[in-house]
Amino acid sequence: MEKKSIEYLEYVNQMYKQILDEVDVGVHAVDGSGKTIIYNKKMMQMESMDIQDVIHKNLLDVFRFKDNQSSTLVKALQEGKETKNVKQTYFNNKGREISTINNTIPIYTDGDIQGAVEIANDITKLERLMKGNMNGKGAPSFTFDSIIGESPAIREVIESAKRATRTSSYVLIVGETGTGKELFAQSIHNGSNRLSGPFISQNCAALPDNLIESLLFGTKRGAFTGAMDTPGLFEQANGGTLLLDEINSLNMNLQAKLLRVLQEKTIRRIGDTKDTPVDVRVIANINEDPIDAVANNHMRKDLYYRLGVVTVFIPPLRERKDDIPLLVEHFIQKYNKRFHMNVKGLHEEVQESFLEYDWFGNVRELEHVIEAAMNNMMDEELIRYIHLPYQYRNKMQLKERMIPISSVETFINRNEEVAVPLKEQMELFEKSYIEHVLKKNDDNISRTAKLLGLSRQSLQYRMKKLNIE
Incomplete structure (x- = not known):
């Protein structure tokens, strides 16, 4: 060839x-x-x-x-x-x-x-989800007492959500990722007369369309070879509440089928020819403004009107920063118990930076930062800058990281000689700054070195060179 x-x-x-x-x-x-x-x-x-x-x-x-x-x-x-x-x-x-x-x-x-x-x-994931839901997974554990916050913004939302417990109307919960939408959904269920019924939650973005349809509506024996009579989530949630998370991730065809179920209160299993009545309260979560979702073809307009009979808007953490100290205290106690530690709180400068930071990951991001910081601690009682995850040190821009321009100007102006050689001036500044950071960290060399981005040996060399005691 x-x-x-x-x-x-x-x-x-x-x-x-x-x-x-x-x-x-x-x-x-x-x-x-x-x-x-x-x-x-x-x-x-x-x-x-x-x-x-x-x-x-x-x-x-x-x-x-x-x-x-x-x-x-x-x-x-x-x-x-x-x-x-x-x-x-x-x-x-x-x-x-x-x-x-x-x-x-x-x-x-x-x-x-x-x-x-x-x-x-x-269909491995579908089989496991079916078995898991039928074994009673997804039982709710949160009530309105579980929601941390005293700010006017969060109290107003809690009161609005409490009013939704009096009826069985559908609820649309709107909020950014990490704001606690499922916590509100479980609290509404637990405060309603459906408390004794099942609470089942499903993230609509977690599965491809062909699996989510089978999971929601169930299958009829013979729908495909090997298919069994399997109830979907609507049938499993009968008499209770079904939470559909990230409802805007469903394709338009599935949204139309969901709308039919909400209007007629019946479902038809895949492969079946008859309808089965269901008594389910649907609570849907969405992580974008529903008006934007409709405009961007992420959500059908008629489904929005049907689901949004009661709409609960959860504010992002940056709009209720007064609640940050309460949330920090709650998470520290949670991880003290889990890690067998005795952390008392935040260092003053970390606390200030937490209040200045915008928390685009919301409450979930705050919890993750606290958990990560406590993993970096030994026997210290206060969470300091050096304990925070590396990626947040850059974002939060703690005051401890840099000396303000005004301080640099003061340092230069207090020297009598104006024309000091640059090398000498830099050494004077370096010595002053290292002494400043050492003092802030109670002369702890390891902690100071980590904060300055140096090894312990490198810091000790510089201290010896600059005659720092």
Whole structure:
């Protein structure tokens, strides 16, 4: 074969491989002996396997199947049987359970079976979510007493949300990420006459559309091969509350189906022909202004009007900074208990910086900063600048980090000689600044070195050079 022909075949082969790795379905092909010859990236992700664990190995040496099931790939290879939309549950080489919906096709050459290929869609996450919800996960634990804050902004929202407990009207909770939307949703449920009913929460952005539809509305036996009669979240939440988080992430087709359920109070399982009545209060969360969501085609206008019968707007933390000291105290006590520590509070300059910072991650960001800082502490009682996560030290711009221009001018002007050589002036300033930071940190060399961005040895060298006691 000519060199150009070989190069062309290699080029085409590379193209095929790249295309297979880009498609959003698993592709697994075996040769006539049952050894894997094609195994794409999506299949690796679905089965949590590396290609070297599977490629050129016999399928049955790698995967284990349940007693009452056989591999659809092997069946296609042995019997020449094509299967469509067959559910298959099996185990990878680490014993992890995997569930897929498969289309399997035998490959013929001159009338003889030379291999088989399987195209698979992953439903492992859906199966686990179904089982988890049916086992009672998602029980609420928060009430309005759990909401920390005394500022007028948060008290007004709490009172508005409390009024929503008197009825079963749908509720739309609007707030930025990290403001505590689910906390309010659980508090509304716990304050209503649906308290004894289930509370089920689902993040709509966490799953692809084909899985979220099955999860919400359930499936009917025979909807696809292997499908069972499985209640969806609406049926599981019957008599209680269903929280749909990030409702604006649903596609418009699913939003239309959801609107029908809200209006008619009935659901139809996938593959079913009859409607089932449901008594569910839906609370939806959205992390953008609903007017913007409608304008940007993230949310249907009619769904917004239906859900927004009661709308609760949670203010971001930057609009209720008076609550920061209370929240800080709450989180410090929470992690004192969890980490068996005895932290008393914030250093004065850290507290000032917390009040100046805008907290775009809101209450959740504040909690994460407190938790991270306490992980950096030993036996200290106050959270200082050096304990904060590195990325926040730059953001918060603590006063302790720099001497103001006015102080530099004062330092220069107090020297009698105007024309001091630059090197000498810099040494005088360096000495003054190191002494300043040492004093702020009670002469703790390790803490001062960390604050100055130096090693302990480097700081000690500079102190000796500059005659700092």
